[in-house]
Amino acid sequence: MSFLTIAYAALFYAATAIMVAGLVYRVYLFASSPAPLKIPTTPAPMSKAGVGLRLFREVVFFESLFKGNKWTWIFGYAFHFGLFLVLLRHLRYFIEPVPTPIVLIQPIGKYAAFAMIAGLAGLWARRFLVDRVRYISAPSDHLLLLLLILIGVSGVAMSFVFHTDVVAVKAFFLGLMTFDLRPLPGDAALLVHLFLVAVLMIIFPYSKLLHSVGVFFSPTRNQPDDPRERRHIAAWAKKLEQS
Amino acid sequence: MASQEFDIPELQDYVEIPPVTVGATGHLKPYVAGAQFQAPLGFPGELVENWQEKAIDKMGELLGKYRSLQVFLDSCVKCGACTDKCHYYLGTKDPKNMPVARQDLLRKVYRRYFTFAGKWFPKLVGATDLTREVLDDWYSYFHQCSQCRRCSVFCPYGIDTAEISMAAREIMDSIGYGQKYCNEIIGKVFKIGNNLGLPGNAIENTLEGLEEDVYDATGVKVKYPLDKPGCEILLVTPSADFFAEPHIDGLIGYGKVFHEAGVSWTLSSKASEAANFGMFIGSYENMRKISLRIREAALELGVKRIVFGECGHAWRVAYSFLNTLAGPWDFLDPRYPVPQHICEFTYDLIKQGKLTLDKSKNDDMVVTYHDSCNVARASRMGDFPGGQFVIPREVIKAACNHYVDMPADTIGERTFCCGGGGGLLTDDLMELRVKGAMPRMTALKTVVEERSVTHMAAICAICKAQFTKVLPYYGFEMDQIVSVHQLISNAIVLTRRTDDEDEEGGDEEGDD
Numbered sequence: 001m002s003f004l005t006i007a008y009a010a011l012f013y014a015a016t017a018i019m020v021a022g023l024v025y026r027v028y029l030f031a032s033s034p035a036p037l038k039i040p041t042t043p044a045p046m047s048k049a050g051v052g053l054r055l056f057r058e059v060v061f062f063e064s065l066f067k068g069n070k071w072t073w074i075f076g077y078a079f080h081f082g083l084f085l086v087l088l089r090h091l092r093y094f095i096e097p098v099p100t101p102i103v104l105i106q107p108i109g110k111y112a113a114f115a116m117i118a119g120l121a122g123l124w125a126r127r128f129l130v131d132r133v134r135y136i137s138a139p140s141d142h143l144l145l146l147l148l149i150l151i152g153v154s155g156v157a158m159s160f161v162f163h164t165d166v167v168a169v170k171a172f173f174l175g176l177m178t179f180d181l182r183p184l185p186g187d188a189a190l191l192v193h194l195f196l197v198a199v200l201m202i203i204f205p206y207s208k209l210l211h212s213v214g215v216f217f218s219p220t221r222n223q224p225d226d227p228r229e230r231r232h233i234a235a236w237a238k239k240l241e242q243s
Numbered sequence: 244m245a246s247q248e249f250d251i252p253e254l255q256d257y258v259e260i261p262p263v264t265v266g267a268t269g270h271l272k273p274y275v276a277g278a279q280f281q282a283p284l285g286f287p288g289e290l291v292e293n294w295q296e297k298a299i300d301k302m303g304e305l306l307g308k309y310r311s312l313q314v315f316l317d318s319c320v321k322c323g324a325c326t327d328k329c330h331y332y333l334g335t336k337d338p339k340n341m342p343v344a345r346q347d348l349l350r351k352v353y354r355r356y357f358t359f360a361g362k363w364f365p366k367l368v369g370a371t372d373l374t375r376e377v378l379d380d381w382y383s384y385f386h387q388c389s390q391c392r393r394c395s396v397f398c399p400y401g402i403d404t405a406e407i408s409m410a411a412r413e414i415m416d417s418i419g420y421g422q423k424y425c426n427e428i429i430g431k432v433f434k435i436g437n438n439l440g441l442p443g444n445a446i447e448n449t450l451e452g453l454e455e456d457v458y459d460a461t462g463v464k465v466k467y468p469l470d471k472p473g474c475e476i477l478l479v480t481p482s483a484d485f486f487a488e489p490h491i492d493g494l495i496g497y498g499k500v501f502h503e504a505g506v507s508w509t510l511s512s513k514a515s516e517a518a519n520f521g522m523f524i525g526s527y528e529n530m531r532k533i534s535l536r537i538r539e540a541a542l543e544l545g546v547k548r549i550v551f552g553e554c555g556h557a558w559r560v561a562y563s564f565l566n567t568l569a570g571p572w573d574f575l576d577p578r579y580p581v582p583q584h585i586c587e588f589t590y591d592l593i594k595q596g597k598l599t600l601d602k603s604k605n606d607d608m609v610v611t612y613h614d615s616c617n618v619a620r621a622s623r624m625g626d627f628p629g630g631q632f633v634i635p636r637e638v639i640k641a642a643c644n645h646y647v648d649m650p651a652d653t654i655g656e657r658t659f660c661c662g663g664g665g666g667l668l669t670d671d672l673m674e675l676r677v678k679g680a681m682p683r684m685t686a687l688k689t690v691v692e693e694r695s696v697t698h699m700a701a702i703c704a705i706c707k708a709q710f711t712k713v714l715p716y717y718g719f720e721m722d723q724i725v726s727v728h729q730l731i732s733n734a735i736v737l738t739r740r741t742d743d744e745d746e747e748g749g750d751e752e753g754d755d
Contacts, residue, residue, distance in 0.1 A: 030313060033306070033309065033313050034309075035310040035311065036308065037563065037564055037567060039311060039563070039621070041395045041401055041656075042620055042621060042631065043623070043631070043632075045628065046627075062399055064324075064396065064399050065324050067396065068324030068396075068397030068398070068399070069322075069323065072322050072323060076322065132326035132327065132341055133321070134263075136323065136326065136341065137321060138321070138367070140360070140364075140368045141321050143367070206358065207360065207368075208320045210318055211319070214317055214318030214400055215318065215399070217310060217314045218314055218400050218401040218402070220402075221400070221401040225628065227562060227567065228562065231567060231571050237531075
């Protein structure tokens with residue numbers, strides 16, 4: 001077994017552990033911190049089912065962002081939806097046999113990568129061109145976009161230019177999942193791609209990528225509008241009543 | 244404060260997004276609360292010695308108490324969707340008035356002390372120590388947010404800068420760096436019962452005067468009772484309704500509506516304030532203490548229902564928080580929501596055909612309606628989402644022949660704050676108030692020019708006071724702002740006589 005294979009195997013085990021542990025902790029933090037007051041942004045749905053629908057629209061269509069800024073919505077949607085298709089396509093590296101829907105999506109996923117990169121480029125351009133967005137951008141905001149673009153570009157490069165041995169790549173990842181190490185091909189594009197993905201996984205729970213879980217815990221979006229009908233009180237606030 | 248020396252924005256046909264102008268309103272700071280105003284609220288009288296440490300501790304405490312704070316500080320991606328949504332940014336051009344930048348004043352400190360990235364790579368993620376300079380920025384810019392929630396409508400994660408501002412003010416209060424305006428007012432509520440410090444007998448005199456005025460004008464003895472036990476309804480209204488214009492015309496209207504409904508009602512000297520400034524300073528404890536006065540008054544007077552007068556942030560606390568803070572309300576009549584808004588009450592009567600309204604009495608006006616921010620985005624009226632937009636308009640239309648809406652992107656959930664909400668309605672922030680009103684003034688100008696609008700109606704004591712002051716800066720007249728129930732008051736035909744007043748109330752009290 002080559003040093004490279006062992007190094008990348010270790011990297012992915014570590015990245016997965018950090019991402020999962022970090023996310024679990026953050027979700028625990030979000031879920032366990034109380035929401036003492038009813039603060040949905042109104043008009044808001046009055047039932048839990050309505051709230052489910054509101055969150056669905058928020059997560060699937062970026063409803064609020066659509067109201068807020070059409071350019072950001074277009075670029076953001078191109079990136080996220082492109083990423084979604086690309087991720088679906090990548091499932092083939094982790095499942096054997098590959099389910100039919102994943103087989104069918106392969107050609108779409110291949111080109112979705114371009115939408116993803118274009119969206120990221122648009123979002124990055126805004127950070128330079130719009131003075132307000134420039135003002136609020138920290139170095140990490142730029143670097144994260146750079147990281148995602150490099151992941152996308154290295155992936156596309158493998159799809160269209162520097163083909164790698166995908167059968168071996170699949171064997172490597174299936175092997176990782178069963179703790180049975182298989183050799184990883186040593187192509188530069190692949191190594192860059194995988195390294196950057198591991199970096200992304202590691203910073204996920206410590207960065208603004210937390211928005212992906214935060215949206216589900218946002219009280220302005222996930223609370224039904226029913227304060228007159230139902231008394232809502234947090235445990236710490238209840239204690240004030242007993243004193 | 245010195246005489247106002249600042250540029251008044253020139254109104255355009257629509258609001259242009261201004262270029263970022265760093266530091267444009269960095270000089271704006273409301274007066275700091277002295278020890279005498281801090282003490283009644285349980286806050287230290289001056290900046291404590293180890294304020295830095297205390298502030299970080301307080302931040303940690305609040306993170307554990309408010310999920311909103313934790314989630315909002317963690318989730319922002321700096322997408323920029325909110326950057327052109329705040330009326331204060333649009334009016335002042337100061338980038339720290341962009342919602343995300345305002346949040347970042349707190350977020351950068353949160354990151355430094357509470358996150359891995361901020362502890363180890365502060366420069367990379369824009370984290371900073373809590374320095375005196377940062378604290379002063381907090382004081383300045385968290386008092387340039389009216390907690391109107393407009394930003395939260397457009398944020399893909401629903402981040403509400405109001406929550407961040409409230410937390411920041413709570414932290415500052417806890418280290419002895421409170422705002423005079425809010426804290427002095429809360430002290431008055433605890434001591435006297437209302438924001439304006441009007442004692443019971445002053446209110447009584449005012450109400451007697453109103454009864455005489457209404458009798459002189461209509462020949463009908465409409466009652467404005469105070470502390471009358473055994474009534475059906477307790478009316479809780481902002482204390483500005485007792486003396487300010489056009490607020491008081493609204494109060495006259497409520498009385499006429501109750502009169503025509505034939506229900507017994509009373510005001511309370513203990514609960515003589517609907518507004519709850521405890522929310523502005525983010526203090527759950529103070530907000531609860533203020534709310535409990537209403538519970539006590541309702542119990543003492545033995546009422547069966549609670550109705551709130553026209554007041555914006557007050558309606559948020561009433562509608563969204565009162566059940567939490569001062570409930571359960573199981574001793575009140577379960578057939579009615581607790582509390583009810585006066586517009587809901589009037590709307591129901593209109594639907595039932597119980598009010599006779601002569602719309603022609605308002606024919607000298609073409610009316611538009613300003614959705615007050617906290618009614619629009621933090622509450623509801625009626626039994627369907629968006630009732631807070633429909634019901635006040637239906638009430639106005641029932642009393643007026645000529646009604647026109649302002650442009651769609653300035654009303655409803657997208658409404659602009661008046662510029663004086665959230666604890667900023669103080670003369671030492673006049674520049675901010677004038678500039679922050681610019682987006683609303685622009686929308687008003689549009690309908691004044693294109694649709695001949697003459698008056699703007701509102702259901703918020705702060706909006707009314709703010710517009711009275713600010714309209715003249717933009718070339719309008721101060722009396723172009725009216726109360727919604729002022730329009731009802733003008734149009735209502737009084738058909739009942741006081742002698743038969745008690746037929747429906749059915750309670751023991753006779754007329755005095």
